[in-house]
Amino acid sequence: DIVMTQSPDSLAVSLGERATINCKSSQSVLYNSNNKNSLAWYQQKPGQPPKLLIYWASTRESGVPDRFSGSGSGTDFTLTISSLQAEDVAVYYCQQYYRSPTWTFGQGTKVEIK
Amino acid sequence: EVQLVESGGGLVRPGGSLRLSCAASGFTFSSYWMSWVRQPPGKGLEWVANINEDGSGEAYVGSVKGRFTISRDNVEKSLFLQMNSLRVEDTAVYYCARTTTMTTPFDYWGQGTLVTVSS
Numbered sequence: 001d002i003v004m005t006q007s008p009d010s011l012a013v014s015l016g017e018r019a020t021i022n023c024k025s026s027q028s029v030l031y032n033s034n035n036k037n038s039l040a041w042y043q044q045k046p047g048q049p050p051k052l053l054i055y056w057a058s059t060r061e062s063g064v065p066d067r068f069s070g071s072g073s074g075t076d077f078t079l080t081i082s083s084l085q086a087e088d089v090a091v092y093y094c095q096q097y098y099r100s101p102t103w104t105f106g107q108g109t110k111v112e113i114k
Numbered sequence: 115e116v117q118l119v120e121s122g123g124g125l126v127r128p129g130g131s132l133r134l135s136c137a138a139s140g141f142t143f144s145s146y147w148m149s150w151v152r153q154p155p156g157k158g159l160e161w162v163a164n165i166n167e168d169g170s171g172e173a174y175v176g177s178v179k180g181r182f183t184i185s186r187d188n189v190e191k192s193l194f195l196q197m198n199s200l201r202v203e204d205t206a207v208y209y210c211a212r213t214t215t216m217t218t219p220f221d222y223w224g225q226g227t228l229v230t231v232s233s
Contacts, residue, residue, distance in 0.1 A: 040219035
């Protein structure tokens with residue numbers, strides 16, 4: 001299985017400041033057929049299901065604010081919240097969908113307000 | 115509007131069985147892969163099983179192989195998870211989730227149903 005490792009496990013950021021979450025996969029998730037990375041980011045708020053934010057490592061899902069951005073390739077990826085808002089307090093997960101049909105998630109990163 | 119509504123969770127003894135259901139609406143159910151993803155209380159997400167569009171192909175995480183069976187009814191627009199020989203470590207909120215293909219992410223999730231395995 002592909003192991004996904006996120007860092008840090010938690011972070012506290014002041015309102016309006018940048019938050020950066022890293023995700024590392026145990027092997028490349030670059031999908032050769034379309035030259036895209038099979039990496040997604042989800043946001044989960046307390047008591048709610050996860051919500052898809054980013055897919056193909058950097059494509060924002062419809063309706064997701066542009067303060068959320070994804071980057072990276074191969075095995076190293078980053079989710080950036082450019083200006084943290086109160087409603088962004090949540091746990092964020094990365095997920096690989098390269099090794100289908102078995103998919104794996106990172107352990108999650110909790111984002112709080114400092 | 116896409117909706118996924120899970121049901122069937124509850125309290126069960128170790129070694130017991132439970133069948134989860136997920137009712138889909140707002141999209142062409144038979145055109146999508148479907149999955150079950152679980153989340154133990156206070157912990158992270160774990161993909162459990164998936165099934166392709168017509169139900170001819172299934173896959174499972176290793177820890178549930180031989181105990182859980184995923185199935186679907188495209189006429190009734192429903193997804194199922196039959197869980198047998200349940201263990202304490204199967205305690206979790208179980209979500210059903212949709213993917214367009216086997217190489218795309220989960221774009222819609224249900225609200226989840228809680229399964230508690232305890233004596």
